[in-house]
Structure formats: C-alpha cells, structure tokens
Amino acid sequence: MTSTNSLSGFTIHSHSHTTYSLRRLTTVSPPYRDGDGHGLRKSMLSPYTCNHHTEHQYSERAWSHWIKLKQPKLIVAPMYDGSELPFRMLCRKYGAEAAYTPMLHSRSFAESRKFRAREFSTCKEDRPLFVQFCGNEPDILLEAAYRVESFCDYVDINLGCPQRIARTGNYGAFLMDDLPLVKSLVEKLATNLTVPVSCKIRIFPVLQDTINYAKLLEDAGCSLIAVHGRTRDGRTRERADWDAIKSVKNAVKIPVLANGNIRHMDDVQNCLATTGVEGVMSAEALLDNPALFGGFRSGEWVLEGDDGFEDGKLDRGDLVVEYLKLCEKYPVRWNIIIAHVYGMLRKWFETHPDIRDDFNIKRTLSFEYLYSVVDRLRARGVRFPLYVKKTRRWMSTLPFYMMI
Ligand SMILES: Cc1cc2nc3c(=O)[nH]c(=O)nc-3n(C[C@H](O)[C@H](O)[C@H](O)COP(=O)(O)O)c2cc1C
Numbered sequence: 438m439t440s441t442n443s444l445s446g447f448t449i450h451s452h453s454h455t456t457y458s459l460r461r462l463t464t465v466s467p468p469y470r471d472g473d474g475h476g477l478r479k480s481m482l483s484p485y486t487c488n489h490h491t492e493h494q495y496s497e498r499a500w501s502h503w504i505k506l507k508q509p510k511l512i513v514a515p516m517y518d519g520s521e522l523p524f525r526m527l528c529r530k531y532g533a534e535a536a537y538t539p540m541l542h543s544r545s546f547a548e549s550r551k552f553r554a555r556e557f558s559t560c561k562e563d564r565p566l567f568v569q570f571c572g573n574e575p576d577i578l579l580e581a582a583y584r585v586e587s588f589c590d591y592v593d594i595n596l597g598c599p600q601r602i603a604r605t606g607n608y609g610a611f612l613m614d615d616l617p618l619v620k621s622l623v624e625k626l627a628t629n630l631t632v633p634v635s636c637k638i639r640i641f642p643v644l645q646d647t648i649n650y651a652k653l654l655e656d657a658g659c660s661l662i663a664v665h666g667r668t669r670d671g672r673t674r675e676r677a678d679w680d681a682i683k684s685v686k687n688a689v690k691i692p693v694l695a696n697g698n699i700r701h702m703d704d705v706q707n708c709l710a711t712t713g714v715e716g717v718m719s720a721e722a723l724l725d726n727p728a729l730f731g732g733f734r735s736g737e738w739v740l741e742g743d744d745g746f747e748d749g750k751l752d753r754g755d756l757v758v759e760y761l762k763l764c765e766k767y768p769v770r771w772n773i774i775i776a777h778v779y780g781m782l783r784k785w786f787e788t789h790p791d792i793r794d795d796f797n798i799k800r801t802l803s804f805e806y807l808y809s810v811v812d813r814l815r816a817r818g819v820r821f822p823l824y825v826k827k828t829r830r831w832m833s834t835l836p837f838y839m840m841i
Contacts (some may be wrong), residue, residue: 445584446550450522450560450767492656496690499660502633503692503715506565506590509534511705511730514663514696514720515569515595515637518773522558523763525566527756528723532730535565537637537718540595540609543572543581558767559588567635569593571608573618575625582626591635591661594622599639599669610639610669616650620657627658635661637696639669640681651685663694663718673721683712694718701734702826724780726823727756733823749825753781754811761807771802778807784821785814 440449513520513528513536525536538557545552559566568589572578582592596619598609612619626634636659640647651662664685666677677697686693692715695708699719708717719729726735728751739746757778764774779786786793792813799806 446553447556447584448554448558449588450558492690495658496655499633499691502590502660506535508715509565510709510716511535512694512716512718513537513723514718515540515567515593516720516724518776519720519724521769521773522560522563522767523760523769524727524773524777525563526560526763526767527727527760528730529562530759531728531733533723534730535567535590535716536563537567537569537593538589540569540571540598541581543570543578544574546570546584547577547580553584555770557585558769560767565590567591567593569595569637571595571598571603571606573606573608573612573622575621578622579625579629582630586630586632589632591633592626592630593635593637593663594619594626595637597637597639597665613639613641613650613669616653620653623654623657623659627660633660634658635663637663637665639665639667639671640678640685642668644681644684647681648684648688651689655689655691659691661692661694662689663696664714666695666697679708679711682714686712686714692716696720699729701729701738702732705730724777725783726753727760727781728823732825734825735823736821739824745827746824747827748822750822752820752822753785754815754820757781757811758808761804765804774807775802778810782810782814785819788819789814789817 440451442449511532511534513525513533515537517539520537520539525533525538528536541556542552546556557568566589568582568585568591570578570581570592571594572581578594586592595609596612600609603609604611612622623634623636636654638647638650638654641650647664651664654662662685664682666679666682667673667675677695679695679697682693682695682697693712694716695712695714696718699705699708699717700722705717708714722735723729725737726733728749729735733749733751734746760777760781761774786796792810796810
C-alpha cells in the first residue's frame, strides 16, 4: 500500500506492512496546518532542547538517541538529485546503515504541497533517516521540519552547500558568514522539534574557527555534526582534511560524522581510525558504486597486479537492474533515474558509445527500454565487475543477509 500523507502531500510507501500508520502526524495539530506558516507550536519543551538542561545532560541525550539508532557507521551523504528513496534503499541493501535525503528547500517545502509531493518520499524501511533542509529563516525552517519530524531520525540543516545558487539564496555554506543566524536556526529547531537536529558543515580555512563553529552549534542544541573536510572554496578533487575533522571530534561532546574521500572500505577504516568519529558519509563514490559499503570495490581502486582482490560476482548492470526495480516501486523523477543509470553505467557506455548515443537521443523513456539497455550491454559480453577482498575481513561489518 502506498499512502499520501494527506496533511503534507508527500508519499509514505508501505508495501509490506499496511499497518504503518500516520498516527503521530494526526495527533499534532497546529504546525501541520497547510501553508499558513502560522500556528507554530510554542516551545513544547522538546526532549532535545538544551535550554532546560545542563550541557552534560544535553550531550547524554544526543548520545542516547545515537545509541538507540544502533550507532550507524556507514552513511549515504545528502545528494541533490542523488539520494532519493530508491537510491537510499539500494545503498541500504548493500550495507549503508543510515542515509540523508537530498537537500530540500525549506520555504518551498513549507509552502508548496506540490513541491513536497515531488521531492520527498519515504517508507518504513528507510530508517535511520536524516531529512536535510536549507534555509535562513527560523520559522520557515521549523514549519518545514514539522512536516517530516514523524518520519525521520534527525532534521538536518545544510550549512555546507557552496554553489552559486546557495550564495544567491544565502543558505548552505554562505551562512558561515553569519554565525548568529546559524545559531538561531539551530536553536529554533532544537527547542521545538521532537527529533534531534543535526548540521552538515564545511571547515573554515583556520582550524580554530572550525572548532569555535562546531562548539557554537553544539551549544545551540545541535545533536550531531557531519563535517565535510573541505572549505567553502575547496574543490571536490582536493583531499578532505581529516585532521580538521578529528579536531572537531575532540572539541565537542556530541556524535560527529566525517565526510570526504571515502571511496572504498579501506578509506572507511582509515578515516574512522584517523579521526575517531562515530561514522563516515560518502557521496560521489556511491553514485558510481552503490554497493561500496557492502565491501564491493570499483576496479578503479584495485591496482593492476594486486591479487588481494577477486571478482565479487556483482557488476553495475546488476545494480542498475536492482535500482530500476526500486524506482518502479518508489517512483521518482526521470531525470534522477537517468542520472543514476548514467552514473552506474558510465564505464560501459564509454566502451560502447553507440548504445549510449541511442540512449541520449531517446525521446521518451520507459523502464522497459532501460532494462533493455542493460541487456544490450550484457549481450556484448563485457563485464565491469566490482571486486571484493579475498580475505573478506570486511564481511564482519555486513548485515547477516549479505554474508550468505
Ligand atoms: C551529486 C551531488 C549532490 C550533492 N547534493 C548535496 C546536498 O543536497 N546537500 C549536501 O549537504 N551536500 C550535497 N552534496 C555534497 C556531498 O554530500 C558531500 O559532502 C561531498 O560530495 C563530499 O563527499 P564525497 O567526497 O564522498 O563526494 C552533493 C554531492 C554530489 C556529488
């Protein structure tokens, strides 16, 4: 069964368990009134607010929530047009232990039912889930957050987007220039929501500024900080600064996640060991290889002649087919599906440009056609396998169903 949340407009899929209910949503009234932007709950003394607790009690709450979520270590990073429900579910199947939604614009989300219906969907199995918003107005951000708090484990504030659109809209990493505003955003959510608030940040060029920033977030009521170890002007190709992430981890008492340069499970282990953080997030590498957290490694990261790896008996064609099936179950926009099919089949398309060109000129797409693209590539007899370590030491990190 698939239900549309009648008050908020977005879709909550419930294929296997029709009993998944919207009870919590229907019991909280004012903030869910559609579109008016008023009637926000006055501070409900949320269990996550820091105003009425000592710092110690507060960080304890942040930790007990994290522990209740079973301390996920392997996390799908937020990706606009990337980390939607079907892709999250594919990554979860292959070892991801938590996931972020793509960034959602808080004003559009608060005001437009159509936007909510198009941009957000979830299902019972899609947990733990971080729902990420961008914005710069506390009341609007809160209005947006109220609509999802029953369906997620953290409401996340995007403080890291460095793109021109974020500069124009004054959100994401450009809020690093206005820390009092950042503080008011976090405080607003932390004192009113029933789920904890997390923040995804970039680092400042000067380490002490990054540390002060992280402490400010913690003091404002943030329950978890994800640190992308690059500055606002840093390029994705630049190495992420794991030492800066380690300094943040040492400076605050709440859980910290590391982000940047996670391409395979060795990176995961190295990053955890170097930084001491609770978990890692990956973005770009997952687009290429959604099975990364299951210990599968793209051939790109296996050195020629290295006999420590073997064919993992899984290739990108298999992953595309699984992804398409998930998209049939959990519909998303076609441009998202196309981007993922491209991302996963990039190598195959490079060696068979005629099939790619046919794909490019196709005016109307269908699932049938996309499945046939994989079949045609397979018929050419070329495989781009994903590799696994022969020792399979990584298997101990897998959920049981992956070890069979
Ligand atoms: C396609 C794409 C979309 C992204 N969209 C978002 C987003 O919506 N919100 C966000 O905080 N970061 C976004 N990011 C940044 C990633 O979450 C991540 O911080 C960055 O890519 C560094 O991680 P990586 O080295 O694993 O790629 C995006 C990255 C990519 C590649």
